[in-house]
Amino acid sequence: SAVISQKPSRDICQRGTSLTIQCQVDSQVTMMFWYRQQPGQSLTLIATANQGSEATYESGFVIDKFPISRPNLTFSTLTVSNMSPEDSSIYLCSVEDPGRGGYTFGSGTRLTVV
């Protein structure tokens, strides 16, 4: 199955600033998914990123707040813009795992906004 390298693993940021999270996959994948996991809660899909096209955002998430890049089939970034304490969460990227079924996840980025 695919291996995902996600960074940074954690960060503490000042409100009003932006953070870019990177995910590198060791194989080419069509779609990459970005999730948010708020403290003590389940995962919520933010957006789906296809290479060569704009990301598709779920209800409640907008491109201005969470811009996504997908420059090639192995890499994607998610930026959390103009952060507030409510953005403190774990952010995870994932890809399909056709061999095993389900998704493979990165190790997550634990973001704290102060």
Place this chain on the structure above:
Amino acid sequence: GNSVTQMEGPVTLSEEAFLTINCTYTATGYPSLFWYVQYPGEGLQLLLKATKADDKGSNKGFEATYRKETTSFHLEKGSVQVSDSAVYFCALSLYNNNDMRFGAGTRLTVKP
């Protein structure tokens, strides 16, 4: 819509106790069902899956059976260990693994 309802936690058990974490689903089609595990400070890992009715997924001593008649996919383990302490998520997907939906997660703590 498609959704998963998962037994709320936290669940605290003694080592070697029997574990059940309930999961039921609602879906418009025939979903694939999954259990994921999240160990402290880590991302999610696929624990087991089942893709059709009556399939049983199993891994690391954990089992879950896809029950279409009760729309359930309960996770079980006969004898838990301290190392099983984690958060467990039930999930479903339709349409070739797109649109994965997760339950709320159940935190399991196993005490020696």
